[in-house]
Amino acid sequence: MTEDATIVEPGEERESFEELVKHTHSANELDTSAPPVLTVENLRMYFPIKTSLMRRTVGHVQAVDGVSFVVPKGGALGLVGESGCGKSTTGQLITRLYKPTGGSMTFEGHDLASISNREMKPLRRDVQMIFQDPYSSLNPRHTVGSIVGAPLRVHDVVPKNKTLSRVQELLEVVGLNPEHYNRYPNEFSGGQRQRIGIARALALQPKLMVADEPVSALDVSIQAQVINLLQDLQREFDIAFLFIAHDLAVVRHFCPEVAVMYLGKIVEIGDRESIYANAHHPYTQALLSAVPDVKQAATGGRRERIRLTGDVPSPIDPPSGCRFRTRCPIAQEICARHEPPLLQIGKRHKVACHFPGRLGEHPREPLTARLLGVDASGQPDPGASPATDLVEQPGYADTWFDLDGKTIGRA
């Protein structure tokens, strides 16, 4: 609503275009030498489904089913995929809103998956969350000062008489007027409210931020303000991000590395180049081809794209074998019989598909059959010797299957 009494911030006085550009960033770059800050291995979250009367468990929602990844120190990993694929649940597990069903999450030598809530408390300072909805994630009855100051008080990090000045500092960092600490959230616009949420998350100087759709509720013209702010903060305070979003273009800008999820699993993960310019999973290819492209205006009409039919299946009763097979344009028999392992096919690129390949160049024969000890249709093959080391590992190995050369690649 434009009728909001929106406050104009000092930083928002009209600048020349040149000055405006100076305050923006180009896409974040990958630092391959950064050590991991978070290592997630085989993470699972099954929500029980209970009958309403007897509270008996009658099944499970397999919201997250064995995901592994690494978030490098000061870096950003993007998590993309369709609604319901388990992105938020993954983020909520890392901030320990839930205790996972299985797997590990190693952060600074602690396994966040197994430690008790009491042991978790000091670590909460280091792992913070930014929420999607700037309207409902801030308590309307609290002043901005008390919202941003709450984590400082809970964790007792600054003396009581210093809280206000720290709050004002934080407001300034996120580009809000520090004098406005005694105003209420409804006096701010959507973009400003998102900044309040960011200031709150920053209060404890976290090492890792889980940002769950931080801009998707904002008007497009405001999204860029928030993204640039997050880039500023990331650089200044060396914060690592797990960046959850369904907007593939925003993720590409913010994240040098991206994981694509489908129905609780990672189907493809890699650096920006591998995912956006060299995707090998048919789902990633379908997602990318579905994004409408402004550049298309030059020629008019729609882009050629892969049509996915049908709806996303339920995580309560996911399809056998490859979970994507019910919508996959290249699925064959083996896909219903076996789950494809997440194979490393490049220096920083892994894909979980029996027929991985560039668009239009997917192999006819399953690449995974020998590794799984089966024939091309997925039936047991007594002659084959299955590989034993197909367990999904976070991070990347020094050797991989080079699909082009049909050899083992080496770093």
Place this chain on the structure above:
Amino acid sequence: MSTAPTSGDPYLVVDDLTVRFPTADGLVQAVTGLSYQVELGKTLGIVGESGSGKSVSSMAVLGLHDRRSAQISGSIKVAGTEVVGLSEGRMRELRGNAVAMIFQDALASLHPFYKIGAQLAEAYRTHHPKATKKEARSRALEMLERVGIPQPDKRIDQYPHQFSGGMRQRAMIAMGLINDPSLLIADEPTTALDVTVQAQILDLLQDLQQEFNSAIIIITHDLGVVAEMADDVLVMYAGRAVEYGSAKEVLTRPEMPYTWGLLSSVPDVAADTNARMIPIPGAPPSLLDPPSGCPFHPRCAHREKVPGDLCRTELPELLPAVHGEGHLKRCHLADPEAVFAAEVLPEIAPEMVEEKR
């Protein structure tokens, strides 16, 4: 008065439309002096940020504003018939028949207590009073099938809450199209949907347009959707048209700083990674007390290039752009093409500048 970006016989002609709402706080100037037109078989995209008057102007075309609370002036002609001031009875005949709308919020516009099939059949019978119940039901089934609802014979007897978001949106489209309207207004038909589902729905709209030669207005904040779907684009700011023309002209040679702002604040999936996301500073204007002069001037980063205090004092007229036939823009800048090429393009699409060299 504006000139049409294309020649021919427009099915919808909106001329100098103004919509105001008296409220306790004052008069909300939601839409001011808006003119545009759409031909059969063509698609117009309307873009602009939240509160810019996109929905209010489109709802006026369907006569959906409460006569007691909305002040409407100007003219809206649908196939030659003046809609402004038309009796509610005549309007109802037009609505859902010649003109239909797919609303922003699908769940809110489907009735939660009635089965999907029954709601579709009802929409059909309203405009086909001679149709039997059986005919209406089979028409409903046919429409569900057309919009790609899986197992339509089972789904027809389900309630809206039993549908997924994408399916509800498709059911809404089925409802909008059941009487083969000549003009379809789709208000953010794909916002909040996954890209894959969005693509399915856009395909569907295009297929249906080809088949029935209908005119489509698509309201969206996604310039990519506009680029791929629309023949013409109307950019709105603070209730006014600020740029208007063919999608190609407006999106590849924009001449108004607000349009530049929209283009530069979203990244492109295929952009150069050196490209920046450049925000539009400040916040949207109040429509109770719109800014003087150019409504965009408080947020405009280029106004110092205009001599004097013109941007603050004088409302720029919607005039022919430097480039492109029928391309209109509302801005005082004397040489917008040069500013765009020299300042904006290198930051938002460095690779395009390389190509041009």
